Amino acid sequence: xxxxxxxxxxxxxxxxxxxxxxxxxxxxxxxxxxxxxxxxxxxxxxxxxxxxxxxxxxxxxxxxxxxxxxxxxxxxxxxxxxxxxxxxxxxxxxxxxxxxxxxxxxxxxxxxxxxxxxxxxxxxxxxxxxxxxxxxxxxxxxxxxxxxxxxxxxxxxxxxxxxxxxxxxxxxxxxxxxxxxxxxxxxxxxxxxxxxxxxxxxxxxxxxxxxxxxxxxxxxxxxxxxxxxxxxxxxxxxxxxx
Amino acid sequence: xxxxxxxxxxxxxxxxxxxxxxxxxxxxxxxxxxxxxxxxxxxxxxxxxxxxxxxxxxxxxxxxxxxxxxxxxxxxxxxxxxxxxxxxxxxxxxxxxxxxxxxxxxxxxxxxxxxxxxxxxxxxxxxxxxxxxxxxxxxxxxxxxxxxxxxxxxxxxxxxxxxxxxxxxxxxxxxxxxxxxxxxxxxxxxxxxxxxxxxxxxxxxxxxxxxxxxxxxxxxxxxxxxxxxxxxxxxxxxxxxxxxxxxxxxxxxxxxxxxxxxxxxxxxxxxxxxxxxxxxxxxxxxxxxxxxxxxxxxxxxxxxxx
Numbered sequence: 001x002x003x004x005x006x007x008x009x010x011x012x013x014x015x016x017x018x019x020x021x022x023x024x025x026x027x028x029x030x031x032x033x034x035x036x037x038x039x040x041x042x043x044x045x046x047x048x049x050x051x052x053x054x055x056x057x058x059x060x061x062x063x064x065x066x067x068x069x070x071x072x073x074x075x076x077x078x079x080x081x082x083x084x085x086x087x088x089x090x091x092x093x094x095x096x097x098x099x100x101x102x103x104x105x106x107x108x109x110x111x112x113x114x115x116x117x118x119x120x121x122x123x124x125x126x127x128x129x130x131x132x133x134x135x136x137x138x139x140x141x142x143x144x145x146x147x148x149x150x151x152x153x154x155x156x157x158x159x160x161x162x163x164x165x166x167x168x169x170x171x172x173x174x175x176x177x178x179x180x181x182x183x184x185x186x187x188x189x190x191x192x193x194x195x196x197x198x199x200x201x202x203x204x205x206x207x208x209x210x211x212x213x214x215x216x217x218x219x220x221x222x223x224x225x226x227x228x229x230x231x232x233x234x235x236x237x238x239x240x241x242x
Numbered sequence: 243x244x245x246x247x248x249x250x251x252x253x254x255x256x257x258x259x260x261x262x263x264x265x266x267x268x269x270x271x272x273x274x275x276x277x278x279x280x281x282x283x284x285x286x287x288x289x290x291x292x293x294x295x296x297x298x299x300x301x302x303x304x305x306x307x308x309x310x311x312x313x314x315x316x317x318x319x320x321x322x323x324x325x326x327x328x329x330x331x332x333x334x335x336x337x338x339x340x341x342x343x344x345x346x347x348x349x350x351x352x353x354x355x356x357x358x359x360x361x362x363x364x365x366x367x368x369x370x371x372x373x374x375x376x377x378x379x380x381x382x383x384x385x386x387x388x389x390x391x392x393x394x395x396x397x398x399x400x401x402x403x404x405x406x407x408x409x410x411x412x413x414x415x416x417x418x419x420x421x422x423x424x425x426x427x428x429x430x431x432x433x434x435x436x437x438x439x440x441x442x443x444x445x446x447x448x449x450x451x452x453x454x455x456x457x458x459x460x461x462x463x464x465x466x467x468x469x470x471x472x473x474x475x476x477x478x479x480x481x482x483x484x485x486x487x488x489x490x491x492x493x494x495x496x497x498x499x500x501x502x503x504x505x506x507x508x509x510x511x512x513x514x515x516x517x518x519x520x521x522x523x524x525x526x527x528x529x530x531x532x533x534x535x536x537x538x539x540x541x542x543x544x545x546x547x548x
Binding site: 080 | 523
């Protein structure tokens with residue numbers, strides 16, 4: 001489904017952020033990417049969605065070389081990207097954004113369905129502007145609703161749990177599990193949250209711009225945290241929750 | 243009324259035909275259609291060009307249409323309209339001006355001098371749209387002057403919109419508010435080409451617990467220039483807020499010049515201004531949803547000026 005070959009990304013006069021990354025993700029998979037801050041996870045997500053261009057390497061999506069395609073072209077081919085810090089707009093309403101995501105003019109009832117999916121009371125939000133009046137958690141849930149509305153072959157979420165309260169977080173896991181029921185669509189989630197790592201098919205650990213380990217949670221976390229029993233280790237839990 | 247005037251009328255006031263209730267339609271410096279209603283009387287001024295609109299006390303939920311149209315080049319229209327709003331009345335005024343100069347190299351202009359006298363506890367919603375059309379080099383100029391006097395407990399909401407088409411505008415609005423009077427002004431403006439627009443507000447809050455809220459959202463494209471000047475004087479216990487939010491594109495220039503003066507310890511006055519280009523993140527977000535760069539830009543602008 002998605003193939004990254006020798007992807008590197010460097011910024012002039014700064015260190016190499018991604019170093020020769022090779023990665024293949026199969027159709028219908030739920031992949032979690034984890035690792036310490038500054039490891040290159042968000043950069044990788046931005047490179048897949050086209051927000052950043054790699055300085056080296058090739059990206060193939062369903063057999064098509066998309067390395068030089070724009071953000072729009074990749075979106076139109078079926079890649080969605082949920083921002084870590086959702087963008088705010090003056091004058092654009094939640095309903096407008098869901099319409100844009102869906103690519104058609106939905107009725108209030110149809111658009112409300114996607115808000116209900118992320119645990120928002122639709123009637124309180126559907127006509128709200130996406131401005132500073134919304135809390136971080138509210139706008140994050142709306143961001144996720146737009147990705148659900150798109151229902152694309154690949155959905156990438158950059159730290160979807162950031163800014164979301166505990167109740168919503170439980171609901172968030174359910175959302176991802178529901179999305180994962182589709183065996184046609186794939187999910188990539190960048191996360192530090194163990195409960196998200198728990199429900200993923202596979203975990204990819206990134207450190208210093210490189211993939212250091214890929215596999216089931218039990219095999220990846222010990223190497224990442226240099227600990228044999230991260231699940232019962234308080235220090236590891238602190239690192240994961242951070 | 244010719245086809246150009248009919249088109250302008252539709253764009254300015256949404257009218258396909260003569261409305262019910264009170265109206266006065268002005269075309270090329272003359273009143274071409276007029277009707278008073280039981281509660282709203284429209285009469286010509288005797289000493290100069292213009293009308294008096296007299297609204298009886300306690301009039302409720304009535305509209306009055308007063309569009310002004312300039313459907314050819316070489317017109318220099320100056321009109322004086324006075325609105326006398328009776329106590330406890332609650333009405334909507336749909337005004338606006340359309341200037342079309344066709345393919346002429348002669349310009350046209352419309353200058354409306356409007357005065358509003360709001361009686362105690364009256365409520366007015368004033369909606370005004372400016373339209374400019376034409377392919378020639380003739381300049382389309384609209385310079386409105388608005389003076390508002392609000393008695394105790396009255397409420398005035400002004401919504402003014404000018405999207406492209408008008409080459410030069412100097413808008414000057416003054417207001418004096420008595421006890422408990424509230425004034426809300428929402429301005430939407432887009433300039434392009436080499437257009438120029440200036441909006442100047444001077445508000446005196448003389449009455450206790452009076453308030454004003456000025457909200458301006460504007461977009462300056464190409465080589466156009468805009469100036470937003472807001473002077474708010476809080477002369478007693480009152481609340482004043484002005485907000486200028488502008489997007490600049492291409493070589494557009496926007497100046498925001500606030501002047502807030504608290505002449506009383508109990509006056510609370512705030513001015514906010516933000517001028518900048520469209521945020522890159524906003525464009526990227528909409529492009530990740532499948533819009534092209536041009537579509538994303540149009541959505542952001544449409545929403546901003548909505």
